[in-house]
Amino acid sequence: MSTETWPGEWLRGVLDVCVLAVLAEGPTYGYAISARLDELGLGTVKGGTLYPLLTRLEHAGLVTTQWQPGVAGPGRKYFALTADGRADLARRGAAWHRFAGLTSAIVDAPTTRRTTP
Amino acid sequence: MTTSLVPAAWRDELVLALRLRDASGARIGDALAEVEEFCADSGQDAVTAFGDPREYAASLTSAADTEPPRLRDDVRAAGRVVVGFVGLVIVLAAVGSGPDLVVTAGWLIGVPLMLGGAVVTIAALGQGRTIRSVLVVALVLAAVVALGLLLDAPLATVPDWLALTVGGTLLVGDAVVGTVRARRRPSADLVTAPGEDPAETRRRNVRSDVLLAWMLVGFALVGVLVIAGLDALVL
Numbered sequence: 001m002s003t004e005t006w007p008g009e010w011l012r013g014v015l016d017v018c019v020l021a022v023l024a025e026g027p028t029y030g031y032a033i034s035a036r037l038d039e040l041g042l043g044t045v046k047g048g049t050l051y052p053l054l055t056r057l058e059h060a061g062l063v064t065t066q067w068q069p070g071v072a073g074p075g076r077k078y079f080a081l082t083a084d085g086r087a088d089l090a091r092r093g094a095a096w097h098r099f100a101g102l103t104s105a106i107v108d109a110p111t112t113r114r115t116t117p
Numbered sequence: 118m119t120t121s122l123v124p125a126a127w128r129d130e131l132v133l134a135l136r137l138r139d140a141s142g143a144r145i146g147d148a149l150a151e152v153e154e155f156c157a158d159s160g161q162d163a164v165t166a167f168g169d170p171r172e173y174a175a176s177l178t179s180a181a182d183t184e185p186p187r188l189r190d191d192v193r194a195a196g197r198v199v200v201g202f203v204g205l206v207i208v209l210a211a212v213g214s215g216p217d218l219v220v221t222a223g224w225l226i227g228v229p230l231m232l233g234g235a236v237v238t239i240a241a242l243g244q245g246r247t248i249r250s251v252l253v254v255a256l257v258l259a260a261v262v263a264l265g266l267l268l269d270a271p272l273a274t275v276p277d278w279l280a281l282t283v284g285g286t287l288l289v290g291d292a293v294v295g296t297v298r299a300r301r302r303p304s305a306d307l308v309t310a311p312g313e314d315p316a317e318t319r320r321r322n323v324r325s326d327v328l329l330a331w332m333l334v335g336f337a338l339v340g341v342l343v344i345a346g347l348d349a350l351v352l
Contacts, residue, residue: 031158
């Protein structure tokens with residue numbers, strides 16, 4: 001369970017690639033995705049944010065869905081990455097690495113930039 | 118299924134908001150099941166996990182998913198309603214008036230006016246403009262009644278048996294066409310849970326359309342019985 005709360009606008013940018021990364025671990029259902037993101041330190045992702053995102057990923061052909069009947073109570077909708085989803089995760093994941101490295105360098109470097117104009 | 122975590126009012130509001138955004142019955146059933154599942158798993162209620170149902174419906178349905186209805190669809194939908202409706206009016210007028218049905222200029226102008234009004238009403242409803250559609254219905258009805266009262270010079274007299282035959286044919290014909298259409302391609306779109314048997318869903322959609330197709334015939338029968346009952350009381 002994460003203790004830090006990240007700004008909403010940061011999460012909006014990164015959430016889809018993080019959901020793809022969680023799904024790369026194996027097919028799973030809505031609340032398990034939310035719990036896993038929390039466990040990884042991203043914070044609580046509400047159903048109202050998660051399902052519209054999963055719907056967009058499904059429409060884009062990056063995930064497939066399948067309902068599995070529940071033993072008692074409602075069934076569960078499982079989400080699984082498609083081949084396109086894996087390719088998208090690799091592409092966007094690499095871009096995020098570069099972007100995160102770039103922003104870290106920008107944030108860390110003011111003193112260095114001042115000394116070497 | 119409704120659990121205490123998903124209050125009936127929240128659920129109803131979500132269904133309505135998704136319907137207004139032209140989501141299919143299957144998609145609405147899917148969204149409801151997702152909400153049920155997430156709330157059951159997380160122990161959160163629907164308001165905490167999903168927020169306002171209207172805003173949630175908006176975030177689920179992007180603009181790209183829905184296309185606005187075209188005028189041709191509106192005219193077709195209105196045409197289906199008006200044929201049966203004209204039949205209903207003729208049958209009730211023939212039963213209610215004297216021995217013969219008197220056709221006036223007001224009547225002849227009123228029928229195309231009703232068709233035009235139905236097109237505008239259906240288009241306004243399709244765009245979610247409920248107040249405008251109610252206003253159009255009120256104005257058209259007022260205009261048709263006014264025309265009937267003002268332009269009451271008889272143009273022709275039709276014997277009741279002929280009027281009943283024509284009106285009844287329009288009514289029953291419309292219902293039969295509606296039944297055949299319902300069996301071939303049901304337009305009803307009931308909310309269905311994920312995994313429900315598609316054949317059973319189709320059967321329910323057909324039943325719903327067939328019931329709608331025969332609704333005006335039902336109205337006509339009730340109307341005729343009421344008029345006959347009133348006549349019997351007066352005599």
